[in-house]
Amino acid sequence: MGTEELKKSVQRPAWSWQFSADARIALPSLDLFATLSRDLLHHDSRGKGVKVAVIDSGIDDTHPGVGGPISKQVMIEEGPEGFSTIVEEPIDISGHGTACASVIRALAPECELYSVRVLGKWSRGRGTVFLAGLRWAIENGMHVCNLSLGTTKKEFSDTLHELADLAYFRGVTLVTAANNMPIPSFPSLYASVISVAAHEGKDPHQFYYNPQPPVEFGAPGIDVNVAWLNQQWIMATGNSFAAPHITGIIAQILAVYPELTPFQIKTILRELASNTVHESQLC
Numbered sequence: 001m002g003t004e005e006l007k008k009s010v011q012r013p014a015w016s017w018q019f020s021a022d023a024r025i026a027l028p029s030l031d032l033f034a035t036l037s038r039d040l041l042h043h044d045s046r047g048k049g050v051k052v053a054v055i056d057s058g059i060d061d062t063h064p065g066v067g068g069p070i071s072k073q074v075m076i077e078e079g080p081e082g083f084s085t086i087v088e089e090p091i092d093i094s095g096h097g098t099a100c101a102s103v104i105r106a107l108a109p110e111c112e113l114y115s116v117r118v119l120g121k122w123s124r125g126r127g128t129v130f131l132a133g134l135r136w137a138i139e140n141g142m143h144v145c146n147l148s149l150g151t152t153k154k155e156f157s158d159t160l161h162e163l164a165d166l167a168y169f170r171g172v173t174l175v176t177a178a179n180n181m182p183i184p185s186f187p188s189l190y191a192s193v194i195s196v197a198a199h200e201g202k203d204p205h206q207f208y209y210n211p212q213p214p215v216e217f218g219a220p221g222i223d224v225n226v227a228w229l230n231q232q233w234i235m236a237t238g239n240s241f242a243a244p245h246i247t248g249i250i251a252q253i254l255a256v257y258p259e260l261t262p263f264q265i266k267t268i269l270r271e272l273a274s275n276t277v278h279e280s281q282l283c
Helices: 003-011 039-044 096-107 127-139 154-169 239-256 262-272
Strands: 051-056 072-079 082-087 112-117 144-147 173-177 194-199 217-220 224-227 233-236
Touching: 051 096, 051 127, 051 239, 072 127, 082 127, 096 112, 096 224, 096 239, 112 127, 127 144, 127 154, 144 239, 154 173, 154 262, 173 239, 173 262, 194 239, 194 262, 217 239, 239 262
Parallel strands: 051 112, 051 144, 072 112, 144 173, 173 194, 194 217
Antiparallel strands: 072 082, 224 233
């Protein structure tokens, strides 16, 4: 590189080289909104090929509500020498993860489910283990992560925020349940995630967009029939069961449009939301 070229490169602000004439990447137009309709969510997609991580208490894949085998179950353990990832047979400690998996598979029956077990009995767990499980999912090529859990402890917020941003930049969509109590919880407050709370509807494809975040979407989560322990079904209420509805819908979308990034997915969800009024409906 000559002196003048070196001088010019030094003067350029950091990162600006990505937008120079010889570095810009041509992107194909998505042309989505001309053809996008809610029919996609009802008939055209079953989530095939989409990797979905359920970061929770495990998944019992023998439960008929889960709809068949899952791709892998790992358990995160914390020991004196750090964290270890153990591949294990699909089991569920509390029922919570199986419940979330049943909601996802009802919407996207052909998605590839991965269970990342970070919770124990009574759906309790350690924040450090949660962080390690989320990192595993990001680093192992998941497309969507269902996080029907979170923490109110601020000491984990910075690291969780870093992981949420890492997922965003790597094209991994994080779907998070808002806390059931009116208190801040993480990572549901971050702009890089898709935050979900419950509404009373029963149609699994009916969801709403909230233009006044941090909670951005509402999905069924009140008196929802979900799979549980010992081959049972229960009626459950909580934002935990609203989030997997959105996760399943995202799996449906990604099966048809696999190149979508998290911010594009969020835009499409806003477009498909039941409270979005289109011009044709105003005539």
